[in-house]
Amino acid sequence: MGTHGSLTKAGKVRSLTPKIDPSPRAPTNPRRRNRVNYRKRVLLNRPPGQWRPR
Numbered sequence: 909m910g911t912h913g914s915l916t917k918a919g920k921v922r923s924l925t926p927k928i929d930p931s932p933r934a935p936t937n938p939r940r941r942n943r944v945n946y947r948k949r950v951l952l953n954r955p956p957g958q959w960r961p962r
Contacts, residue, residue, distance in 0.1 A: 948954045 949956075
């Protein structure tokens with residue numbers, strides 16, 4: 909089984925991209941986080957997890 913391109917070029921683009929530090933942000937307020945979770949679970953009736961059937 910062949911490869912899609914040579915292995916000598918693996919990771920070339922990622923190593924060349926400049927590193928950007930993440931912007932600082934404050935941790936989420938637990939009261940607000942719980943409210944958002946309640947809205948998703950109870951009011952919008954969404955199943956748990958990232959995947960949602962469409």
